[in-house]
Amino acid sequence: MTDDRSLERAARAWLEEGPTRAPEHAVKAALLQIETTAQEWDWPVPHLHVRMRLAGTAMTGMALVGVGLIGAILLLQPGPGPGPAISPSLSPTTSASPQPSSSSSPSSSASGATAVAAPEVLTATFVSPRNGYSVLYPADWIATAGTSNWLAGSVNLWGSSALDELRGSTARFVGASQPLQSGQTADEWLANFAAGACLTPKENWIPVPIGASAGFIDANGCEAPDPPLGKGGPLFDAVVIVGNRAYSFTMDGEVSHSDFVSVLATVTLDPESAVDPSPSP
Amino acid sequence: VGPGHLEVEVDRDLVEQARRGDREAFAILVHQVSDSLYAVAHRILRDTSLAEDALQNALVLAWRRIPHLRDADRFEAWLHRILVHACYDESQRARHWTANVRALPADGPSTPDRSASFADRDELERAFRRLPVDQRAVFVLHHYVGLPLVEIAELLEIPAGTARSRLHYATRGLRTALEAQPELLANGGRLA
Numbered sequence: 001m002t003d004d005r006s007l008e009r010a011a012r013a014w015l016e017e018g019p020t021r022a023p024e025h026a027v028k029a030a031l032l033q034i035e036t037t038a039q040e041w042d043w044p045v046p047h048l049h050v051r052m053r054l055a056g057t058a059m060t061g062m063a064l065v066g067v068g069l070i071g072a073i074l075l076l077q078p079g080p081g082p083g084p085a086i087s088p089s090l091s092p093t094t095s096a097s098p099q100p101s102s103s104s105s106p107s108s109s110a111s112g113a114t115a116v117a118a119p120e121v122l123t124a125t126f127v128s129p130r131n132g133y134s135v136l137y138p139a140d141w142i143a144t145a146g147t148s149n150w151l152a153g154s155v156n157l158w159g160s161s162a163l164d165e166l167r168g169s170t171a172r173f174v175g176a177s178q179p180l181q182s183g184q185t186a187d188e189w190l191a192n193f194a195a196g197a198c199l200t201p202k203e204n205w206i207p208v209p210i211g212a213s214a215g216f217i218d219a220n221g222c223e224a225p226d227p228p229l230g231k232g233g234p235l236f237d238a239v240v241i242v243g244n245r246a247y248s249f250t251m252d253g254e255v256s257h258s259d260f261v262s263v264l265a266t267v268t269l270d271p272e273s274a275v276d277p278s279p280s281p
Numbered sequence: 282v283g284p285g286h287l288e289v290e291v292d293r294d295l296v297e298q299a300r301r302g303d304r305e306a307f308a309i310l311v312h313q314v315s316d317s318l319y320a321v322a323h324r325i326l327r328d329t330s331l332a333e334d335a336l337q338n339a340l341v342l343a344w345r346r347i348p349h350l351r352d353a354d355r356f357e358a359w360l361h362r363i364l365v366h367a368c369y370d371e372s373q374r375a376r377h378w379t380a381n382v383r384a385l386p387a388d389g390p391s392t393p394d395r396s397a398s399f400a401d402r403d404e405l406e407r408a409f410r411r412l413p414v415d416q417r418a419v420f421v422l423h424h425y426v427g428l429p430l431v432e433i434a435e436l437l438e439i440p441a442g443t444a445r446s447r448l449h450y451a452t453r454g455l456r457t458a459l460e461a462q463p464e465l466l467a468n469g470g471r472l473a
Contacts, residue, residue, distance in 0.1 A: 004452060004456065007452065007455060007456050007459065008424060008452070010405065010459075011405065011409075011420070011424055011455060012424050012425070014402055014405045014406075015324050015421065015424055015425040016425070017402070018320065018323050018324050019323050019329075020316060020320050021316050021319070021320075022315040022316050022318065022319035022320075022336060023319070023333060025333075026315075026319070026333040026336050026337055027311060027312070027315045027336075027340075029337050030311065030315075030336065030337040030340035030341055031308055031311060033337065034304060034307065034308070034311075034340065034341055034344045035304065037344060037345060038345070039302055039344065039346075039347065039348050040345045040346055040348060040349065
């Protein structure tokens, strides 16, 4: 019978003989990859997720009017299909033209409005320095403004410098905008956008109020791609065109349709304040 | 060999900074821990390329997930858990290359070429490679890193009994393989 102590001594001596220094190139390669890798964020205090759900549930059947906060009003109407349909019923206080024209244009009817989410957690205001909008978000989220422009024809992946990013305890919100191209109509822009991955066909887009304007949810909880393109979980995306400017807003993580809609409702679109690159000579 | 291979002095402030997204702080941490991580990965995987890949993947994954780390004092253990799982992944990947089994690369500290001990090491090498990677991991963590089984179980998030049985089967597997090489063990465990 072999002596285990002898075996262990031999194995330990043998293990000691291996390399003890990491190859420089392997460390450099890791650091290089890290340079372009976004962190996943843990969400220890799921304020948004939990509180919004509670608010949405508890306040079903009620109607509140939050006059002082633009976008803090959200009317939800249960839809006939498997997913909720939203009928915006807002008193627009800002211009919202041109409206995206579509066969599924948002109705102005507010009949059957059943719920209002007035998320108290959205206490901080992010004003995009570049993209011409502001949005309310929980104060414990981390806001990072985009540093470049969303160029025509380009797709913004997670981590793109064109995206304003708000990271929260259960979810992430990103926003970007771009001017319509010269001669481009809203429908043309939307048609181009609808060709993107993860998006539902345009005819199935869900009308949604984005601030005081009428936009569409074009991705309603699709499965987000794995990191680094996303943090997993359902992904929601909405678009709106206002003042010859197209906006895209996205949320993912532990986020529901109603969470997304609630945040969108707090958006204030201000295309005049957007900063675009100078046109080429 | 005793406890100590994991005892890298890591600045807790750097860990906190890295948790908040500071890449420079994390880069410093990488330089502090990469030697230890690589040493462990190499001993588990017995392959330079696989160990490098495991190291790289573990470091990148650690960067992505460090905001999840609750206790900065657990950084090293947390990091080694990620590394061991990266080794599992690499080992799985390497199974597609079983025909390409190589001898132990000579990239470690130079040791005298003693032909008398080469056969012993070679036999250990072959026996160890035949072990499942989860058994190898426990064996390395115990006999190289010097962790007691309870800590290994905690590190790997497995029951203590599982850690114990993996070590037992690893030891038994090596013993069975080496019984054909009695001269090694007759040597009192010394690699001549």
